Amino acid sequence: MTANEHPRVAILLPCYNEAAAIGQTIADFRAALPGATIYVYDNNSSDGTAEIARAAGAVVRTERMQGKGHVVRRMFADVDADIYVMADGDATYEAAAAPGLIALLRDEQLDMVVGARKSEVEAAYRRGHRLGNKLLTGMLAWLFGRTFTDILSGYRVFSRRFVKSFPVLSEGFEIETEISVHALELRMPVAERVTAYAARPEGSESKLNTYRDGWRILMMILTLFRIEKPLAFFGLIGGALAVLSIGLSIPLFLTYFETGLVPRFPTAILATGIMLLAFLNGFCGLILDTVVRGRREMRRLAYLAVKA
Numbered sequence: 001m002t003a004n005e006h007p008r009v010a011i012l013l014p015c016y017n018e019a020a021a022i023g024q025t026i027a028d029f030r031a032a033l034p035g036a037t038i039y040v041y042d043n044n045s046s047d048g049t050a051e052i053a054r055a056a057g058a059v060v061r062t063e064r065m066q067g068k069g070h071v072v073r074r075m076f077a078d079v080d081a082d083i084y085v086m087a088d089g090d091a092t093y094e095a096a097a098a099p100g101l102i103a104l105l106r107d108e109q110l111d112m113v114v115g116a117r118k119s120e121v122e123a124a125y126r127r128g129h130r131l132g133n134k135l136l137t138g139m140l141a142w143l144f145g146r147t148f149t150d151i152l153s154g155y156r157v158f159s160r161r162f163v164k165s166f167p168v169l170s171e172g173f174e175i176e177t178e179i180s181v182h183a184l185e186l187r188m189p190v191a192e193r194v195t196a197y198a199a200r201p202e203g204s205e206s207k208l209n210t211y212r213d214g215w216r217i218l219m220m221i222l223t224l225f226r227i228e229k230p231l232a233f234f235g236l237i238g239g240a241l242a243v244l245s246i247g248l249s250i251p252l253f254l255t256y257f258e259t260g261l262v263p264r265f266p267t268a269i270l271a272t273g274i275m276l277l278a279f280l281n282g283f284c285g286l287i288l289d290t291v292v293r294g295r296r297e298m299r300r301l302a303y304l305a306v307k308a
Contacts, residue, residue, distance in 0.1 A: 009036035009102065010081035013058070014071040015089035019047040026056040028095035029087070033102075039079055040089065041071045049089075069170030069178075076163045084158040093117075093155040094196040101157040104191055109308070111162040111188040112179075114148050115155030117197035136217055140177070143225045143232075144184055148192050151180045152217070155195060162188065165303040174220035181224045186300055230292055234285030241278035245271045 011029050015022055026038055040053040040060045054060045063074045072086070083102055087093045093115060101113045133152050141147035154176060162183070170178045183190050226233045248271040256262055 006035065007082035007102075007106070008080075009033055009083045009085065010079045011036050011038045011098075012072075012075045012079065012084055012086045013038065013040045013053075013089040014043060014068055014075065014086075015040055015045060015049050015053070016043040016066075017045045017047045017049060018089040019045070019049045019052055021091040022049050022053050022089045023056050024091045025087070025089045025095070026053060026058050028091065029085070029098065030057070032095045032098045033085070036085070037081070039075065041075050043068070043071050053089075065171075067171040069168060069172050069175040072170075072175050073168035076166060076168060082160050084160070084163050086154065086156050086158065087115075088154045092198050094198070097193070097195040098157070101193060101195075104193060105157050105159065108191065109189065110191050111159045112183050112190045113157040114150065114153050114180075114190070114192045115157075115195035116148065116150040116192050117153050117155070118194045136177070136214070136221065139218070140180065140221055143221065143229070144181065146184050148180055148190075150192070152176050159308070161303060161306040161308055164306045165299070167299075170220065172216055174217045177217050177220050178224065181221075181228065185228050185296065186303060188303075228292060230288035231285040234281040234288070238278040238281030238285065241274050241281065245275040245278060248274070 011033065013022070013025060013029075018025075022040065026040070029036070029038060038058040040050070040058040042050040042053070042060060042062050044062075044064065044066055050060050050062070061074075061078065063071045075086075076084075083105065085098050085102070087095070097115060101115060104110065105113050133150065137147055137149065137151050140151055152173075156176075156179070166179070166182055168175065168178070182188075248267055252262060252264060252268055252271070255264075262268055
């Protein structure tokens with residue numbers, strides 16, 4: 001596709017029981033991007049979401065495995081386009097911002113643009129979600145060195161290269177975290193732009209549970225840290241074990257220097273065992289770091305294999 005050609009734009013809307021909002025969401029995105037094809041992926045809704053979306057003119061497909069991660073995996077595999085706009089079907093994201101996000105993606109030749117949420121309505125962005133987002137975003141920045149200001153935003157624009165080279169492994173709402181880490185680890189050109197975030201229409205309820213899904217997202221961050229940065233992960237564990245071993249050993253050495261005796265053999269054996277575990281963690285980190293480097297190179301080659 002040359003710069004002067006019109007790209008094929010696909011709007012991807014994962015939905016679960018969004019009958020109160022899906023019609024408005026489709027209308028908003030059709031007004032913002034009249035040439036785009038709108039796909040609604042229904043995730044076992046029981047309130048007629050699929051029927052409403054079909055009546056509104058969207059292409060409706062179904063994913064039976066429950067969870068947003070499963071839906072995104074199916075969408076990315078099935079839909080063929082040049083540019084992908086992904087948003088939730090709850091009418092909270094600013095559809096009018098989509099042309100600007102796409103223009104930013106094309107003008108700067110990016111692989112992803114994140115629509116960072118900004119809301120003037122307290123009900124749109126619950127306090128628990130806001131606090132959790134800040135904590136998880138801060139943790140991601142600490143572990144990976146770089147981050148976005150809103151890693152949990154479901155409003156994103158992707159290049160074809162990103163979508164067709166991203167191995168979706170998540171099952172639920174941790175998918176946004178996995179997407180963010182994937183982009184950061186492969187050093188993809190990405191950007192972020194603030195977009196409005198509105199309150200849900202009456203009758204529409206958030207499917208995100210602050211504590212349950214927050215815990216799953218936290219576990220996803222730690223899992224990705226272990227997988228993507230094993231040297232740092234196992235190095236931290238090994239360092240902590242080494243410090244503990246040395247702390248247990250100091251009194252033993254002091255006693256030995258004063259009396260020439262080692263009266264507490266169980267403590268000495270424990271300290272030795274802990275130090276061996278520390279070295280094992282260090283060696284595991286070194287070996288896995290080499291493996292991860294090879295995996296990252298293969299993922300980069302898979303990314304480059306897709307035409308820009």
